[in-house]
Amino acid sequence: MAVDITEAEAANELMRLARAIAKHDRLYHAEDSPEISDAEYDALVRRNAELEAAFPHLVREDSPSRKVGHAIAASPLGKVTHEVRMMSLDNAFSPEEVADWLARMRRFLNLPEGEPLALTAEDKIDGLSCSLRYENGKLVRAATRGDGQVGEDVTANVAHIPDIPQTLPSGVPEVFEVRGEVYMEKQAFTALNAAQHQAGGKLFANPRNAAAGSLRQKDANVTAKRPLRFWAHGWGAASAVPGKTQSEVVAKLREWGFPVSPLFTRVVGGTDEVVARFAAIGKARPDLPYDIDGVVYKLDRLDWQERLGFVAKAPRWALAHKFPAERAETTVEAIDIQVGRTGKLTPVGRLAPVLVGGVTVTNVTLHNRDEIARLGLRVGDRVVIQRAGDVIPQVVENLTREDDRPAYPFPDHCPECGSEAVAEEGEVDVRCTGGLICPAQRTQRLEHFVSRKALDIEGLGEKTIAQFFALGWLESPADIFRLRQRRSDILALEGWQEKSVDNLLAAIEAKRAPDAARLLFALGIRHVGEVTARDLMKNFHDIRRIREAIDFLNENFRVEAGARLKPPKDDDRYLAFVSIDGIGDAVVESLRDFFHEPHNVAVWEDLLSQVTPPRYEVQTVASRVAGKTVVFTGKLETMSRDEAKAQAERLGAKAAGSVSAKTDLVVAGPGAGSKLKKAAEFGIEVIDEAGWTQIVAEAG
Numbered sequence: 001m002a003v004d005i006t007e008a009e010a011a012n013e014l015m016r017l018a019r020a021i022a023k024h025d026r027l028y029h030a031e032d033s034p035e036i037s038d039a040e041y042d043a044l045v046r047r048n049a050e051l052e053a054a055f056p057h058l059v060r061e062d063s064p065s066r067k068v069g070h071a072i073a074a075s076p077l078g079k080v081t082h083e084v085r086m087m088s089l090d091n092a093f094s095p096e097e098v099a100d101w102l103a104r105m106r107r108f109l110n111l112p113e114g115e116p117l118a119l120t121a122e123d124k125i126d127g128l129s130c131s132l133r134y135e136n137g138k139l140v141r142a143a144t145r146g147d148g149q150v151g152e153d154v155t156a157n158v159a160h161i162p163d164i165p166q167t168l169p170s171g172v173p174e175v176f177e178v179r180g181e182v183y184m185e186k187q188a189f190t191a192l193n194a195a196q197h198q199a200g201g202k203l204f205a206n207p208r209n210a211a212a213g214s215l216r217q218k219d220a221n222v223t224a225k226r227p228l229r230f231w232a233h234g235w236g237a238a239s240a241v242p243g244k245t246q247s248e249v250v251a252k253l254r255e256w257g258f259p260v261s262p263l264f265t266r267v268v269g270g271t272d273e274v275v276a277r278f279a280a281i282g283k284a285r286p287d288l289p290y291d292i293d294g295v296v297y298k299l300d301r302l303d304w305q306e307r308l309g310f311v312a313k314a315p316r317w318a319l320a321h322k323f324p325a326e327r328a329e330t331t332v333e334a335i336d337i338q339v340g341r342t343g344k345l346t347p348v349g350r351l352a353p354v355l356v357g358g359v360t361v362t363n364v365t366l367h368n369r370d371e372i373a374r375l376g377l378r379v380g381d382r383v384v385i386q387r388a389g390d391v392i393p394q395v396v397e398n399l400t401r402e403d404d405r406p407a408y409p410f411p412d413h414c415p416e417c418g419s420e421a422v423a424e425e426g427e428v429d430v431r432c433t434g435g436l437i438c439p440a441q442r443t444q445r446l447e448h449f450v451s452r453k454a455l456d457i458e459g460l461g462e463k464t465i466a467q468f469f470a471l472g473w474l475e476s477p478a479d480i481f482r483l484r485q486r487r488s489d490i491l492a493l494e495g496w497q498e499k500s501v502d503n504l505l506a507a508i509e510a511k512r513a514p515d516a517a518r519l520l521f522a523l524g525i526r527h528v529g530e531v532t533a534r535d536l537m538k539n540f541h542d543i544r545r546i547r548e549a550i551d552f553l554n555e556n557f558r559v560e561a562g563a564r565l566k567p568p569k570d571d572d573r574y575l576a577f578v579s580i581d582g583i584g585d586a587v588v589e590s591l592r593d594f595f596h597e598p599h600n601v602a603v604w605e606d607l608l609s610q611v612t613p614p615r616y617e618v619q620t621v622a623s624r625v626a627g628k629t630v631v632f633t634g635k636l637e638t639m640s641r642d643e644a645k646a647q648a649e650r651l652g653a654k655a656a657g658s659v660s661a662k663t664d665l666v667v668a669g670p671g672a673g674s675k676l677k678k679a680a681e682f683g684i685e686v687i688d689e690a691g692w693t694q695i696v697a698e699a700g
């Protein structure tokens with residue numbers, strides 16, 4: 001998401017984000033019942049940070065970037081004011097962000113290049129933080145984090161957690177607050193939810209919420225029935241700190257009887273070493289008995305930690321490197337339809353932003369109409385999306401069950417041009433039939449129109465078309481023939497000289513009387529390729545007669561969205577088409593769709609007001625293959641397949657694609673395969689390319 005919005009919009013969005021984040025903080029931290037996934041929550045926080053970085057003067061008094069957790073005002077438990085604030089952690093989602101963090105610390109500490117940095121790395125366990133205050137070796141107070149300043153008193157509750165010692169060995173500092181995580185193992189969580197389900201009680205979204213809900217109980221006897229665990233990862237207020245490094249203190253905590261992370265290690269080096277450790281912990285993740293959502297790095301030297309200190313709500317010397325969620329839940333807020341350059345309508349899901357694999361995702365492709373139907377997807381549904389590697393995110397599951405809301409109505413008209421949009425029989429893609437008038441398709445259609453096999457206008461390339469199109473000079477094919485009125489305008493453009501402009505205009509003028517088959521092909525009507533265009537013109541001769549014949553069919557046999565009444569097989573006008581060799585239903589239907597669109601008719605008439613194709617006749621010359629059917633197969637050395645076919649036509653022969661009993665002659669080049677075999681079966685004469693060239697040369 002780029003920050004390309006105005007200040008006013010940013011201020012508004014920041015306000016909305018502050019409200020939304022505060023709401024989700026309350027649901028998550030105070031009520032243990034989140035409504036959105038962590039990935040969605042993280043995406044909101046990221047967006048907030050992004051906007052605050054772009055508009056620093058708009059940072060709000062109540063900015064989420066300054067707040068930790070949630071105030072415990074409504075809690076039935078007693079309040080505890082923390083002597084030393086309980087913090088959050090900054091997040092990183094990629095090696096680049098880890099590298100940035102390391103570089104920031106180096107700059108801050110002014111470390112010489114190459115001086116290795118010692119860090120600690122341990123898994124970031126998904127529980128809730130808890131501060132345990134020991135005075136003279138005795139546990140006197142246990143508190144949750146709350147908003148970082150004031151937490152809830154859970155002293156009675158933690159008495160039921162066997163991992164938490166009530167007394168410490170002698171010789172510990174007079175005052176020492178151990179900080180760590182209360183958590184529930186995955187198995188215990190599943191069992192608890194099963195029991196809750198049986199008893200008709202509240203179900204927990206995840207082990208973290210279950211742990212929080214179990215600890216923060218007014219009645220400590222409820223906590224006693226929940227299998228909670230604890231491990232230590234830090235400390236708060238302390239009359240003395242037993243060590244000079246993070247790892248020394250953690251070793252001490254273990255000595256005193258606190259469980260610590262079994263994956264805790266020291267890492268010395270730079271980004272590579274850190275990322276390798278991250279990968280190793282990621283690998284161990286599925287086999288751990290508890291949920292983790294990342295790896296926490298801390299600078300090992302405590303004197304350096306002290307120098308670095310804190311930003312708004314997190315230490316500068318620690319970082320939570322989160323595992324990318326390759327799947328995430330979110331909501332489909334809208335479904336938009338994009339029209340591609342070929343007229344294909346592609347549905348795109350607009351999502352409530354969510355972090356997937358470390359990237360904020362706001363769109364997913366929904367592929368086509370069938371995919372939406374398969375998912376039963378409607379606007380407002382909760383979905384699971386997936387992003388693997390660089391592929392476009394996809395919806396893998398719709399979490400919202402069917403209800404009374406109607407199915408998503410896939411459009412039957414193009415959102416760009418309003419033309420009818422149809423899927424052909426047996427095809428999943430719905431396409432805009434607007435072709436030449438559809439803005440989404442226009443430039444590509446124009447490129448096709450002037451391409452070598454179509455009108456073949458030299459000097460009118462992709463770039464020029466795009467430029468003229470952007471200037472509004474070129475919207476439909478007929479406009480090409482009006483460019484001569486813009487000679488001075490074109491000359492005024494950069495990169496154009498008298499000569500290049502005149503060459504272009506001359507190339508255009510040379511096509512005022514184009515070959516009718518090329519003109520028909522140039523229109524880019526579906527299924528009307530080069531050969532079909534020629535076959536049609538051979539029979540109709542005058543290009544206008546094609547429209548007349550189609551109009552007759554359309555007037556007499558209704559065409560409506562999805563319903564095209566077929567003329568009876570023996571209808572004369574219909575037969576005029578389908579009795580042509582190589583012309584089938586698909587071609588006729590496509591022509592009917594094309595001329596059914598008033599836009600297309602307008603383009604067609606406009607074009608024919610600019611150009612006048614002469615009557616189409618295949619100029620045949622006397623030859624020994626006149627009236628015969630020829631098949632070309634294998635590789636031709638001196639000419640293209642198209643050229644060979646054109647030669648055959650000129651010699652009065654018909655070029656066919658496959659060998660049958662009706663074939664008279666096979667011209668075989670190197671690599672000819674099954675067609676050659678068939679020719680032998682039917683006893684058909686076979687010649688090589690040189691033999692063919694000879695026939696062409698002999699012809700009159």
Ligand SMILES: NC(=O)c1ccc[n+]([C@@H]2O[C@H](COP(=O)([O-])OP(=O)(O)OC[C@H]3O[C@@H](n4cnc5c(N)ncnc54)[C@H](O)[C@@H]3O)[C@@H](O)[C@H]2O)c1
Pocket residue numbers: 024025027028029034035036037038039041042068069087088089122123124125126127128129130145180181233234261296320
């Ligand atoms: N789904 C929601 O609606 C929702 C709402 C709010 C927060 N959240 C989740 O909570 C996160 C924000 O909560 P947060 O402010 O507590 O930040 P955090 O959970 O990302 O990181 C800070 C916490 O990590 C814990 N932690 C775990 N292992 C640790 C270790 N080895 N060393 C140090 N600390 C360790 C500590 O308790 C610390 O307080 C979000 O990123 C999101 O995942 C979700």
Ligand SMILES: [Zn+2]
Pocket residue numbers: 339414415416417418419432433434435438439440
């Ligand atoms: Zn369109």
